[in-house]
Amino acid sequence: MTITAAADGSALGNPGPAGWAWYVNDGCWRAGGWPHGTNNQGELMAVLDLFRSTKHLAAEDLHILCDSQYVINSVTKWMPGWKRKGWRKSDGKPVLNVELLKEIDRELSGRKYTFEWVRGHAGHELNEAADDRARAAATAYQQGVAARQGPGFGAAAEDPAPAGQTAHPAAQAAPDRSGQQELFGEPDLFSEPDLFSELADDVAASQGTDSSPEAIVEALERELLLPETRADMGRTGVLLHPDFTEIGSSGRIWTRDAIMMALEGNPDRPIELELLAADRVSEGTVLLTYRSYARSGTALRSSLWVLDGAQWRLRFHQGTPED
Structure with a gap:
Protein backbone atom coordinates (compact mmCIF):
# COMPACT_ATOMS: atom_id res chain seq x y z
CA MET A 1 0.00 0.00 0.00
CA ALA A 174 -5.30 4.56 11.63
CA PRO A 175 -5.42 3.44 15.29
CA ASP A 176 -8.78 3.19 17.04
CA ARG A 177 -9.15 6.23 19.29
CA SER A 178 -12.83 5.82 20.12
CA GLY A 179 -12.10 5.19 23.79
CA GLN A 180 -10.07 8.34 24.36
CA GLN A 181 -11.43 11.03 26.63
CA GLU A 182 -13.13 14.22 25.49
CA LEU A 183 -12.30 17.67 26.84
CA PHE A 184 -15.23 20.06 27.46
CA GLY A 185 -17.33 18.03 25.03
CA GLU A 186 -14.94 18.37 22.07
CA PRO A 187 -14.40 14.93 20.50
CA ASP A 188 -10.97 13.44 20.20
CA LEU A 189 -8.65 16.36 20.96
CA PHE A 190 -5.77 13.89 21.00
CA SER A 191 -6.19 12.46 17.50
CA GLU A 192 -3.43 14.66 16.03
CA PRO A 193 -0.20 12.68 15.71
CA ASP A 194 2.43 14.07 18.04
CA LEU A 195 5.70 15.33 16.61
CA PHE A 196 7.81 14.11 19.53
CA SER A 197 6.03 10.94 20.66
CA GLU A 198 9.19 8.94 21.38
CA LEU A 199 10.51 11.63 23.72
CA ALA A 200 7.13 11.89 25.38
CA ASP A 201 7.24 8.25 26.48
CA ASP A 202 10.51 8.88 28.31
CA VAL A 203 9.20 12.00 29.99
CA ALA A 204 5.99 10.29 31.09
CA ALA A 205 8.03 7.66 32.88
CA SER A 206 10.11 10.34 34.62
CA GLN A 207 7.04 12.12 35.98
CA GLY A 208 6.17 9.16 38.17
CA THR A 209 2.93 8.47 39.98
CA ASP A 210 3.66 9.69 43.53
CA SER A 211 2.97 13.40 43.02
CA SER A 212 -0.49 14.89 42.65
CA PRO A 213 -1.52 16.12 39.19
CA GLU A 214 -1.48 19.70 40.49
CA ALA A 215 2.11 19.36 41.72
CA ILE A 216 3.28 17.70 38.51
CA VAL A 217 1.70 20.38 36.34
CA GLU A 218 3.12 23.22 38.45
CA ALA A 219 6.61 21.71 38.16
CA LEU A 220 6.25 21.38 34.38
CA GLU A 221 5.01 24.97 34.07
CA ARG A 222 8.05 26.19 36.03
CA GLU A 223 10.29 24.12 33.76
CA LEU A 224 8.78 25.77 30.66
CA LEU A 225 9.79 29.17 32.06
CA LEU A 226 13.50 28.22 32.13
CA PRO A 227 15.66 29.46 29.21
CA GLU A 228 17.35 26.07 28.81
CA THR A 229 13.95 24.40 28.34
CA ARG A 230 12.62 27.05 25.98
CA ALA A 231 15.75 26.76 23.82
CA ASP A 232 15.36 22.97 23.55
CA MET A 233 12.83 22.27 20.78
CA GLY A 234 12.81 18.58 21.65
CA ARG A 235 11.77 19.29 25.23
CA THR A 236 9.17 21.94 24.39
CA GLY A 237 7.79 19.53 21.82
CA VAL A 238 7.19 17.04 24.61
CA LEU A 239 5.54 19.53 26.94
CA LEU A 240 3.31 21.30 24.40
CA HIS A 241 0.23 19.46 23.15
CA PRO A 242 0.04 19.02 19.34
CA ASP A 243 -3.00 21.35 19.34
CA PHE A 244 -1.40 23.93 21.65
CA THR A 245 -2.55 27.54 21.23
CA GLU A 246 -1.42 30.65 23.08
CA ILE A 247 -2.93 34.11 23.23
CA GLY A 248 0.15 36.08 24.22
CA SER A 249 0.34 39.18 26.39
CA SER A 250 0.84 41.19 23.18
CA GLY A 251 -2.47 39.91 21.82
CA ARG A 252 -0.83 37.67 19.20
CA ILE A 253 -2.20 34.16 18.65
CA TRP A 254 0.53 31.51 18.57
CA THR A 255 0.41 27.91 17.39
CA ARG A 256 2.71 25.16 18.62
CA ASP A 257 5.03 25.34 15.60
CA ALA A 258 5.37 29.10 15.80
CA ILE A 259 6.03 29.28 19.53
CA MET A 260 8.58 26.44 19.44
CA MET A 261 10.64 28.09 16.72
CA ALA A 262 10.37 31.53 18.37
CA LEU A 263 11.48 30.19 21.76
CA GLU A 264 14.37 28.21 20.29
CA GLY A 265 15.73 31.37 18.66
CA ASN A 266 15.11 33.66 21.65
CA PRO A 267 14.65 31.79 24.97
CA ASP A 268 15.09 35.04 26.97
CA ARG A 269 15.84 35.10 30.71
CA PRO A 270 14.33 33.02 33.53
CA ILE A 271 10.77 33.99 34.46
CA GLU A 272 9.61 33.83 38.07
CA LEU A 273 6.24 32.30 38.88
CA GLU A 274 3.92 33.18 41.79
CA LEU A 275 1.22 30.51 41.88
CA LEU A 276 -2.28 31.82 42.46
CA ALA A 277 -4.27 28.59 42.05
CA ALA A 278 -4.05 25.04 40.72
CA ASP A 279 -7.53 23.68 40.04
CA ARG A 280 -8.31 20.16 38.89
CA VAL A 281 -11.05 20.78 36.33
CA SER A 282 -11.46 17.07 35.65
CA GLU A 283 -9.50 13.87 36.17
CA GLY A 284 -7.26 14.67 33.22
CA THR A 285 -7.34 18.48 33.23
CA VAL A 286 -5.60 20.99 35.50
CA LEU A 287 -5.90 24.78 35.26
CA LEU A 288 -3.01 26.86 36.62
CA THR A 289 -3.31 30.59 37.27
CA TYR A 290 -0.27 32.58 38.31
CA ARG A 291 1.59 35.87 38.21
CA SER A 292 4.82 35.99 36.21
CA TYR A 293 7.75 38.31 36.83
CA ALA A 294 10.04 39.18 33.89
CA ARG A 295 12.16 42.06 32.62
CA SER A 296 9.14 43.49 30.82
CA GLY A 297 7.04 43.53 34.01
CA THR A 298 4.38 41.33 35.58
CA ALA A 299 1.53 39.50 33.90
CA LEU A 300 -1.40 37.39 35.01
CA ARG A 301 -1.39 34.04 33.28
CA SER A 302 -3.50 30.91 32.93
CA SER A 303 -2.41 27.52 31.60
CA LEU A 304 -4.64 24.56 30.81
CA TRP A 305 -2.83 21.22 31.09
CA VAL A 306 -4.36 17.96 29.87
CA LEU A 307 -3.33 14.36 30.40
CA ASP A 308 -2.39 12.85 27.04
CA GLY A 309 -1.92 9.15 27.77
CA ALA A 310 0.55 9.19 30.66
CA GLN A 311 2.01 12.64 29.80
CA TRP A 312 0.78 16.01 31.05
CA ARG A 313 0.84 18.55 28.21
CA LEU A 314 0.07 22.22 27.93
CA ARG A 315 -3.02 22.66 25.75
CA PHE A 316 -3.72 26.40 26.07
CA HIS A 317 -2.03 29.44 27.59
CA GLN A 318 -3.04 33.09 27.91
CA GLY A 319 -1.16 36.04 29.39
CA THR A 320 -2.43 39.52 30.29
CA PRO A 321 -0.05 42.36 31.31
CA GLU A 322 -0.70 43.61 34.80
CA ASP A 323 -1.14 47.33 35.50
Missing part, protein backbone atom coordinates in the same frame (compact mmCIF):
# COMPACT_ATOMS: atom_id res chain seq x y z
CA THR A 2 1.23 3.51 -0.79
CA ILE A 3 0.41 6.78 0.97
CA THR A 4 0.31 9.58 -1.59
CA ALA A 5 0.40 13.12 -0.26
CA ALA A 6 1.23 16.57 -1.59
CA ALA A 7 3.46 18.86 0.51
CA ASP A 8 3.74 22.59 -0.05
CA GLY A 9 4.84 25.85 1.55
CA SER A 10 4.00 29.52 1.23
CA ALA A 11 5.57 32.80 2.36
CA LEU A 12 3.94 36.17 1.86
CA GLY A 13 6.83 38.42 0.94
CA ASN A 14 9.39 35.59 1.15
CA PRO A 15 10.46 36.13 3.86
CA GLY A 16 7.27 37.06 5.62
CA PRO A 17 4.30 35.33 7.25
CA ALA A 18 4.78 31.69 6.26
CA GLY A 19 2.69 28.56 6.09
CA TRP A 20 3.07 24.88 5.28
CA ALA A 21 0.67 22.02 4.55
CA TRP A 22 0.44 18.43 3.44
CA TYR A 23 -2.70 16.97 1.91
CA VAL A 24 -4.01 13.46 1.21
CA ASN A 25 -7.74 14.20 0.98
CA ASP A 26 -10.28 16.49 2.58
CA GLY A 27 -10.39 14.31 5.69
CA CYS A 28 -6.63 13.86 5.96
CA TRP A 29 -4.42 16.96 5.92
CA ARG A 30 -2.46 19.19 8.25
CA ALA A 31 -1.15 22.76 8.16
CA GLY A 32 0.78 25.25 10.26
CA GLY A 33 3.12 28.19 9.99
CA TRP A 34 5.08 31.02 11.61
CA PRO A 35 4.88 34.80 11.82
CA HIS A 36 8.08 35.08 9.77
CA GLY A 37 9.73 32.56 7.46
CA THR A 38 10.63 31.68 3.90
CA ASN A 39 8.93 29.63 1.24
CA ASN A 40 11.69 27.01 1.43
CA GLN A 41 11.23 26.69 5.18
CA GLY A 42 7.53 26.12 4.61
CA GLU A 43 8.21 23.47 1.97
CA LEU A 44 10.67 21.66 4.25
CA MET A 45 8.35 21.82 7.27
CA ALA A 46 5.51 20.32 5.24
CA VAL A 47 7.69 17.33 4.34
CA LEU A 48 8.99 17.00 7.91
CA ASP A 49 5.53 17.02 9.44
CA LEU A 50 4.29 14.52 6.85
CA PHE A 51 7.02 12.06 7.87
CA ARG A 52 6.29 12.61 11.56
CA SER A 53 2.54 12.33 11.11
CA THR A 54 2.87 9.01 9.27
CA LYS A 55 5.33 7.49 11.73
CA HIS A 56 2.63 5.08 12.93
CA LEU A 57 2.40 3.88 9.29
CA ALA A 58 6.15 3.44 8.79
CA ALA A 59 5.68 0.12 6.98
CA GLU A 60 3.78 1.86 4.18
CA ASP A 61 5.43 3.43 1.15
CA LEU A 62 5.24 7.22 1.26
CA HIS A 63 4.90 8.96 -2.11
CA ILE A 64 5.42 12.72 -1.77
CA LEU A 65 4.26 15.14 -4.44
CA CYS A 66 6.29 18.33 -4.27
CA ASP A 67 6.67 21.36 -6.53
CA SER A 68 9.98 22.41 -4.96
CA GLN A 69 13.12 21.19 -6.72
CA TYR A 70 15.08 22.62 -3.79
CA VAL A 71 13.36 20.30 -1.32
CA ILE A 72 13.55 17.23 -3.55
CA ASN A 73 17.23 17.75 -4.36
CA SER A 74 18.09 18.59 -0.75
CA VAL A 75 16.58 15.36 0.56
CA THR A 76 17.42 12.94 -2.26
CA LYS A 77 20.72 14.28 -3.64
CA TRP A 78 22.57 16.83 -1.55
CA MET A 79 21.96 15.84 2.06
CA PRO A 80 24.43 12.91 2.24
CA GLY A 81 27.26 15.14 1.04
CA TRP A 82 26.28 17.95 3.39
CA LYS A 83 26.35 15.53 6.31
CA ARG A 84 29.84 14.28 5.41
CA LYS A 85 31.05 17.89 5.30
CA GLY A 86 29.54 18.75 8.69
CA TRP A 87 26.43 20.28 7.12
CA ARG A 88 28.42 22.61 4.90
CA LYS A 89 28.13 23.11 1.15
CA SER A 90 30.92 22.43 -1.33
CA ASP A 91 32.04 26.06 -1.03
CA GLY A 92 32.39 25.66 2.73
CA LYS A 93 29.43 27.86 3.59
CA PRO A 94 26.85 26.59 6.11
CA VAL A 95 23.79 24.86 4.70
CA LEU A 96 20.65 26.98 4.94
CA ASN A 97 17.69 25.70 6.96
CA VAL A 98 20.00 23.16 8.54
CA GLU A 99 17.86 22.42 11.60
CA LEU A 100 14.85 21.48 9.49
CA LEU A 101 17.06 19.35 7.24
CA LYS A 102 18.59 17.55 10.23
CA GLU A 103 15.12 16.76 11.54
CA ILE A 104 14.06 15.40 8.14
CA ASP A 105 17.24 13.32 7.99
CA ARG A 106 16.36 11.73 11.34
CA GLU A 107 12.83 10.94 10.18
CA LEU A 108 14.06 9.16 7.02
CA SER A 109 15.56 6.26 8.97
CA GLY A 110 13.65 3.06 8.27
CA ARG A 111 11.15 4.75 5.95
CA LYS A 112 10.29 3.81 2.36
CA TYR A 113 9.63 6.96 0.37
CA THR A 114 9.78 8.52 -3.09
CA PHE A 115 9.49 12.11 -4.24
CA GLU A 116 7.74 13.21 -7.42
CA TRP A 117 8.09 16.71 -8.79
CA VAL A 118 4.84 18.32 -9.91
CA ARG A 119 4.49 21.72 -11.49
CA GLY A 120 3.01 24.23 -9.07
CA HIS A 121 -0.14 26.18 -9.90
CA ALA A 122 -0.84 23.90 -12.85
CA GLY A 123 -4.12 22.39 -11.71
CA HIS A 124 -2.77 19.27 -9.96
CA GLU A 125 -5.56 18.44 -7.50
CA LEU A 126 -3.46 17.41 -4.48
CA ASN A 127 -0.81 20.08 -5.02
CA GLU A 128 -3.43 22.80 -5.33
CA ALA A 129 -5.12 21.62 -2.14
CA ALA A 130 -1.84 21.68 -0.21
CA ASP A 131 -0.95 25.08 -1.66
CA ASP A 132 -4.34 26.52 -0.68
CA ARG A 133 -3.90 25.37 2.92
CA ALA A 134 -0.30 26.55 3.19
CA ARG A 135 -1.24 29.97 1.82
CA ALA A 136 -4.23 30.14 4.18
CA ALA A 137 -1.93 29.48 7.14
CA ALA A 138 0.47 32.21 6.01
CA THR A 139 -2.45 34.61 5.54
CA ALA A 140 -3.73 33.80 9.03
CA TYR A 141 -0.37 34.80 10.51
CA GLN A 142 -0.34 37.95 8.41
CA GLN A 143 -3.77 38.89 9.78
CA GLY A 144 -3.02 37.80 13.35
CA VAL A 145 -5.77 35.17 13.52
CA ALA A 146 -5.66 31.46 14.31
CA ALA A 147 -4.66 29.21 11.42
CA ARG A 148 -6.65 26.06 10.60
CA GLN A 149 -4.45 23.10 11.51
CA GLY A 150 -6.48 20.33 9.88
CA PRO A 151 -7.53 16.89 11.13
CA GLY A 152 -4.19 15.15 10.55
CA PHE A 153 -4.36 11.41 10.06
CA GLY A 154 -6.59 10.78 13.08
CA ALA A 155 -9.82 11.81 11.37
CA ALA A 156 -9.13 10.16 8.01
CA ALA A 157 -10.97 6.96 8.91
CA GLU A 158 -14.30 8.77 9.21
CA ASP A 159 -14.10 11.09 6.20
CA PRO A 160 -14.81 9.96 2.64
CA ALA A 161 -12.20 10.52 -0.06
CA PRO A 162 -12.89 13.29 -2.58
CA ALA A 163 -14.69 12.36 -5.76
CA GLY A 164 -12.42 10.42 -8.09
CA GLN A 165 -10.16 9.13 -5.31
CA THR A 166 -10.24 5.81 -3.52
CA ALA A 167 -10.16 5.75 0.25
CA HIS A 168 -6.62 6.19 1.49
CA PRO A 169 -4.93 3.19 3.13
CA ALA A 170 -4.10 5.39 6.11
CA ALA A 171 -7.81 5.56 6.83
CA GLN A 172 -7.89 1.80 7.35
CA ALA A 173 -4.62 1.67 9.22
Whole structure:
Protein backbone atom coordinates (compact mmCIF):
# COMPACT_ATOMS: atom_id res chain seq x y z
CA MET A 1 0.00 0.00 0.00
CA THR A 2 1.23 3.51 -0.79
CA ILE A 3 0.41 6.78 0.97
CA THR A 4 0.31 9.58 -1.59
CA ALA A 5 0.40 13.12 -0.26
CA ALA A 6 1.23 16.57 -1.59
CA ALA A 7 3.46 18.86 0.51
CA ASP A 8 3.74 22.59 -0.05
CA GLY A 9 4.84 25.85 1.55
CA SER A 10 4.00 29.52 1.23
CA ALA A 11 5.57 32.80 2.36
CA LEU A 12 3.94 36.17 1.86
CA GLY A 13 6.83 38.42 0.94
CA ASN A 14 9.39 35.59 1.15
CA PRO A 15 10.46 36.13 3.86
CA GLY A 16 7.27 37.06 5.62
CA PRO A 17 4.30 35.33 7.25
CA ALA A 18 4.78 31.69 6.26
CA GLY A 19 2.69 28.56 6.09
CA TRP A 20 3.07 24.88 5.28
CA ALA A 21 0.67 22.02 4.55
CA TRP A 22 0.44 18.43 3.44
CA TYR A 23 -2.70 16.97 1.91
CA VAL A 24 -4.01 13.46 1.21
CA ASN A 25 -7.74 14.20 0.98
CA ASP A 26 -10.28 16.49 2.58
CA GLY A 27 -10.39 14.31 5.69
CA CYS A 28 -6.63 13.86 5.96
CA TRP A 29 -4.42 16.96 5.92
CA ARG A 30 -2.46 19.19 8.25
CA ALA A 31 -1.15 22.76 8.16
CA GLY A 32 0.78 25.25 10.26
CA GLY A 33 3.12 28.19 9.99
CA TRP A 34 5.08 31.02 11.61
CA PRO A 35 4.88 34.80 11.82
CA HIS A 36 8.08 35.08 9.77
CA GLY A 37 9.73 32.56 7.46
CA THR A 38 10.63 31.68 3.90
CA ASN A 39 8.93 29.63 1.24
CA ASN A 40 11.69 27.01 1.43
CA GLN A 41 11.23 26.69 5.18
CA GLY A 42 7.53 26.12 4.61
CA GLU A 43 8.21 23.47 1.97
CA LEU A 44 10.67 21.66 4.25
CA MET A 45 8.35 21.82 7.27
CA ALA A 46 5.51 20.32 5.24
CA VAL A 47 7.69 17.33 4.34
CA LEU A 48 8.99 17.00 7.91
CA ASP A 49 5.53 17.02 9.44
CA LEU A 50 4.29 14.52 6.85
CA PHE A 51 7.02 12.06 7.87
CA ARG A 52 6.29 12.61 11.56
CA SER A 53 2.54 12.33 11.11
CA THR A 54 2.87 9.01 9.27
CA LYS A 55 5.33 7.49 11.73
CA HIS A 56 2.63 5.08 12.93
CA LEU A 57 2.40 3.88 9.29
CA ALA A 58 6.15 3.44 8.79
CA ALA A 59 5.68 0.12 6.98
CA GLU A 60 3.78 1.86 4.18
CA ASP A 61 5.43 3.43 1.15
CA LEU A 62 5.24 7.22 1.26
CA HIS A 63 4.90 8.96 -2.11
CA ILE A 64 5.42 12.72 -1.77
CA LEU A 65 4.26 15.14 -4.44
CA CYS A 66 6.29 18.33 -4.27
CA ASP A 67 6.67 21.36 -6.53
CA SER A 68 9.98 22.41 -4.96
CA GLN A 69 13.12 21.19 -6.72
CA TYR A 70 15.08 22.62 -3.79
CA VAL A 71 13.36 20.30 -1.32
CA ILE A 72 13.55 17.23 -3.55
CA ASN A 73 17.23 17.75 -4.36
CA SER A 74 18.09 18.59 -0.75
CA VAL A 75 16.58 15.36 0.56
CA THR A 76 17.42 12.94 -2.26
CA LYS A 77 20.72 14.28 -3.64
CA TRP A 78 22.57 16.83 -1.55
CA MET A 79 21.96 15.84 2.06
CA PRO A 80 24.43 12.91 2.24
CA GLY A 81 27.26 15.14 1.04
CA TRP A 82 26.28 17.95 3.39
CA LYS A 83 26.35 15.53 6.31
CA ARG A 84 29.84 14.28 5.41
CA LYS A 85 31.05 17.89 5.30
CA GLY A 86 29.54 18.75 8.69
CA TRP A 87 26.43 20.28 7.12
CA ARG A 88 28.42 22.61 4.90
CA LYS A 89 28.13 23.11 1.15
CA SER A 90 30.92 22.43 -1.33
CA ASP A 91 32.04 26.06 -1.03
CA GLY A 92 32.39 25.66 2.73
CA LYS A 93 29.43 27.86 3.59
CA PRO A 94 26.85 26.59 6.11
CA VAL A 95 23.79 24.86 4.70
CA LEU A 96 20.65 26.98 4.94
CA ASN A 97 17.69 25.70 6.96
CA VAL A 98 20.00 23.16 8.54
CA GLU A 99 17.86 22.42 11.60
CA LEU A 100 14.85 21.48 9.49
CA LEU A 101 17.06 19.35 7.24
CA LYS A 102 18.59 17.55 10.23
CA GLU A 103 15.12 16.76 11.54
CA ILE A 104 14.06 15.40 8.14
CA ASP A 105 17.24 13.32 7.99
CA ARG A 106 16.36 11.73 11.34
CA GLU A 107 12.83 10.94 10.18
CA LEU A 108 14.06 9.16 7.02
CA SER A 109 15.56 6.26 8.97
CA GLY A 110 13.65 3.06 8.27
CA ARG A 111 11.15 4.75 5.95
CA LYS A 112 10.29 3.81 2.36
CA TYR A 113 9.63 6.96 0.37
CA THR A 114 9.78 8.52 -3.09
CA PHE A 115 9.49 12.11 -4.24
CA GLU A 116 7.74 13.21 -7.42
CA TRP A 117 8.09 16.71 -8.79
CA VAL A 118 4.84 18.32 -9.91
CA ARG A 119 4.49 21.72 -11.49
CA GLY A 120 3.01 24.23 -9.07
CA HIS A 121 -0.14 26.18 -9.90
CA ALA A 122 -0.84 23.90 -12.85
CA GLY A 123 -4.12 22.39 -11.71
CA HIS A 124 -2.77 19.27 -9.96
CA GLU A 125 -5.56 18.44 -7.50
CA LEU A 126 -3.46 17.41 -4.48
CA ASN A 127 -0.81 20.08 -5.02
CA GLU A 128 -3.43 22.80 -5.33
CA ALA A 129 -5.12 21.62 -2.14
CA ALA A 130 -1.84 21.68 -0.21
CA ASP A 131 -0.95 25.08 -1.66
CA ASP A 132 -4.34 26.52 -0.68
CA ARG A 133 -3.90 25.37 2.92
CA ALA A 134 -0.30 26.55 3.19
CA ARG A 135 -1.24 29.97 1.82
CA ALA A 136 -4.23 30.14 4.18
CA ALA A 137 -1.93 29.48 7.14
CA ALA A 138 0.47 32.21 6.01
CA THR A 139 -2.45 34.61 5.54
CA ALA A 140 -3.73 33.80 9.03
CA TYR A 141 -0.37 34.80 10.51
CA GLN A 142 -0.34 37.95 8.41
CA GLN A 143 -3.77 38.89 9.78
CA GLY A 144 -3.02 37.80 13.35
CA VAL A 145 -5.77 35.17 13.52
CA ALA A 146 -5.66 31.46 14.31
CA ALA A 147 -4.66 29.21 11.42
CA ARG A 148 -6.65 26.06 10.60
CA GLN A 149 -4.45 23.10 11.51
CA GLY A 150 -6.48 20.33 9.88
CA PRO A 151 -7.53 16.89 11.13
CA GLY A 152 -4.19 15.15 10.55
CA PHE A 153 -4.36 11.41 10.06
CA GLY A 154 -6.59 10.78 13.08
CA ALA A 155 -9.82 11.81 11.37
CA ALA A 156 -9.13 10.16 8.01
CA ALA A 157 -10.97 6.96 8.91
CA GLU A 158 -14.30 8.77 9.21
CA ASP A 159 -14.10 11.09 6.20
CA PRO A 160 -14.81 9.96 2.64
CA ALA A 161 -12.20 10.52 -0.06
CA PRO A 162 -12.89 13.29 -2.58
CA ALA A 163 -14.69 12.36 -5.76
CA GLY A 164 -12.42 10.42 -8.09
CA GLN A 165 -10.16 9.13 -5.31
CA THR A 166 -10.24 5.81 -3.52
CA ALA A 167 -10.16 5.75 0.25
CA HIS A 168 -6.62 6.19 1.49
CA PRO A 169 -4.93 3.19 3.13
CA ALA A 170 -4.10 5.39 6.11
CA ALA A 171 -7.81 5.56 6.83
CA GLN A 172 -7.89 1.80 7.35
CA ALA A 173 -4.62 1.67 9.22
CA ALA A 174 -5.30 4.56 11.63
CA PRO A 175 -5.42 3.44 15.29
CA ASP A 176 -8.78 3.19 17.04
CA ARG A 177 -9.15 6.23 19.29
CA SER A 178 -12.83 5.82 20.12
CA GLY A 179 -12.10 5.19 23.79
CA GLN A 180 -10.07 8.34 24.36
CA GLN A 181 -11.43 11.03 26.63
CA GLU A 182 -13.13 14.22 25.49
CA LEU A 183 -12.30 17.67 26.84
CA PHE A 184 -15.23 20.06 27.46
CA GLY A 185 -17.33 18.03 25.03
CA GLU A 186 -14.94 18.37 22.07
CA PRO A 187 -14.40 14.93 20.50
CA ASP A 188 -10.97 13.44 20.20
CA LEU A 189 -8.65 16.36 20.96
CA PHE A 190 -5.77 13.89 21.00
CA SER A 191 -6.19 12.46 17.50
CA GLU A 192 -3.43 14.66 16.03
CA PRO A 193 -0.20 12.68 15.71
CA ASP A 194 2.43 14.07 18.04
CA LEU A 195 5.70 15.33 16.61
CA PHE A 196 7.81 14.11 19.53
CA SER A 197 6.03 10.94 20.66
CA GLU A 198 9.19 8.94 21.38
CA LEU A 199 10.51 11.63 23.72
CA ALA A 200 7.13 11.89 25.38
CA ASP A 201 7.24 8.25 26.48
CA ASP A 202 10.51 8.88 28.31
CA VAL A 203 9.20 12.00 29.99
CA ALA A 204 5.99 10.29 31.09
CA ALA A 205 8.03 7.66 32.88
CA SER A 206 10.11 10.34 34.62
CA GLN A 207 7.04 12.12 35.98
CA GLY A 208 6.17 9.16 38.17
CA THR A 209 2.93 8.47 39.98
CA ASP A 210 3.66 9.69 43.53
CA SER A 211 2.97 13.40 43.02
CA SER A 212 -0.49 14.89 42.65
CA PRO A 213 -1.52 16.12 39.19
CA GLU A 214 -1.48 19.70 40.49
CA ALA A 215 2.11 19.36 41.72
CA ILE A 216 3.28 17.70 38.51
CA VAL A 217 1.70 20.38 36.34
CA GLU A 218 3.12 23.22 38.45
CA ALA A 219 6.61 21.71 38.16
CA LEU A 220 6.25 21.38 34.38
CA GLU A 221 5.01 24.97 34.07
CA ARG A 222 8.05 26.19 36.03
CA GLU A 223 10.29 24.12 33.76
CA LEU A 224 8.78 25.77 30.66
CA LEU A 225 9.79 29.17 32.06
CA LEU A 226 13.50 28.22 32.13
CA PRO A 227 15.66 29.46 29.21
CA GLU A 228 17.35 26.07 28.81
CA THR A 229 13.95 24.40 28.34
CA ARG A 230 12.62 27.05 25.98
CA ALA A 231 15.75 26.76 23.82
CA ASP A 232 15.36 22.97 23.55
CA MET A 233 12.83 22.27 20.78
CA GLY A 234 12.81 18.58 21.65
CA ARG A 235 11.77 19.29 25.23
CA THR A 236 9.17 21.94 24.39
CA GLY A 237 7.79 19.53 21.82
CA VAL A 238 7.19 17.04 24.61
CA LEU A 239 5.54 19.53 26.94
CA LEU A 240 3.31 21.30 24.40
CA HIS A 241 0.23 19.46 23.15
CA PRO A 242 0.04 19.02 19.34
CA ASP A 243 -3.00 21.35 19.34
CA PHE A 244 -1.40 23.93 21.65
CA THR A 245 -2.55 27.54 21.23
CA GLU A 246 -1.42 30.65 23.08
CA ILE A 247 -2.93 34.11 23.23
CA GLY A 248 0.15 36.08 24.22
CA SER A 249 0.34 39.18 26.39
CA SER A 250 0.84 41.19 23.18
CA GLY A 251 -2.47 39.91 21.82
CA ARG A 252 -0.83 37.67 19.20
CA ILE A 253 -2.20 34.16 18.65
CA TRP A 254 0.53 31.51 18.57
CA THR A 255 0.41 27.91 17.39
CA ARG A 256 2.71 25.16 18.62
CA ASP A 257 5.03 25.34 15.60
CA ALA A 258 5.37 29.10 15.80
CA ILE A 259 6.03 29.28 19.53
CA MET A 260 8.58 26.44 19.44
CA MET A 261 10.64 28.09 16.72
CA ALA A 262 10.37 31.53 18.37
CA LEU A 263 11.48 30.19 21.76
CA GLU A 264 14.37 28.21 20.29
CA GLY A 265 15.73 31.37 18.66
CA ASN A 266 15.11 33.66 21.65
CA PRO A 267 14.65 31.79 24.97
CA ASP A 268 15.09 35.04 26.97
CA ARG A 269 15.84 35.10 30.71
CA PRO A 270 14.33 33.02 33.53
CA ILE A 271 10.77 33.99 34.46
CA GLU A 272 9.61 33.83 38.07
CA LEU A 273 6.24 32.30 38.88
CA GLU A 274 3.92 33.18 41.79
CA LEU A 275 1.22 30.51 41.88
CA LEU A 276 -2.28 31.82 42.46
CA ALA A 277 -4.27 28.59 42.05
CA ALA A 278 -4.05 25.04 40.72
CA ASP A 279 -7.53 23.68 40.04
CA ARG A 280 -8.31 20.16 38.89
CA VAL A 281 -11.05 20.78 36.33
CA SER A 282 -11.46 17.07 35.65
CA GLU A 283 -9.50 13.87 36.17
CA GLY A 284 -7.26 14.67 33.22
CA THR A 285 -7.34 18.48 33.23
CA VAL A 286 -5.60 20.99 35.50
CA LEU A 287 -5.90 24.78 35.26
CA LEU A 288 -3.01 26.86 36.62
CA THR A 289 -3.31 30.59 37.27
CA TYR A 290 -0.27 32.58 38.31
CA ARG A 291 1.59 35.87 38.21
CA SER A 292 4.82 35.99 36.21
CA TYR A 293 7.75 38.31 36.83
CA ALA A 294 10.04 39.18 33.89
CA ARG A 295 12.16 42.06 32.62
CA SER A 296 9.14 43.49 30.82
CA GLY A 297 7.04 43.53 34.01
CA THR A 298 4.38 41.33 35.58
CA ALA A 299 1.53 39.50 33.90
CA LEU A 300 -1.40 37.39 35.01
CA ARG A 301 -1.39 34.04 33.28
CA SER A 302 -3.50 30.91 32.93
CA SER A 303 -2.41 27.52 31.60
CA LEU A 304 -4.64 24.56 30.81
CA TRP A 305 -2.83 21.22 31.09
CA VAL A 306 -4.36 17.96 29.87
CA LEU A 307 -3.33 14.36 30.40
CA ASP A 308 -2.39 12.85 27.04
CA GLY A 309 -1.92 9.15 27.77
CA ALA A 310 0.55 9.19 30.66
CA GLN A 311 2.01 12.64 29.80
CA TRP A 312 0.78 16.01 31.05
CA ARG A 313 0.84 18.55 28.21
CA LEU A 314 0.07 22.22 27.93
CA ARG A 315 -3.02 22.66 25.75
CA PHE A 316 -3.72 26.40 26.07
CA HIS A 317 -2.03 29.44 27.59
CA GLN A 318 -3.04 33.09 27.91
CA GLY A 319 -1.16 36.04 29.39
CA THR A 320 -2.43 39.52 30.29
CA PRO A 321 -0.05 42.36 31.31
CA GLU A 322 -0.70 43.61 34.80
CA ASP A 323 -1.14 47.33 35.50
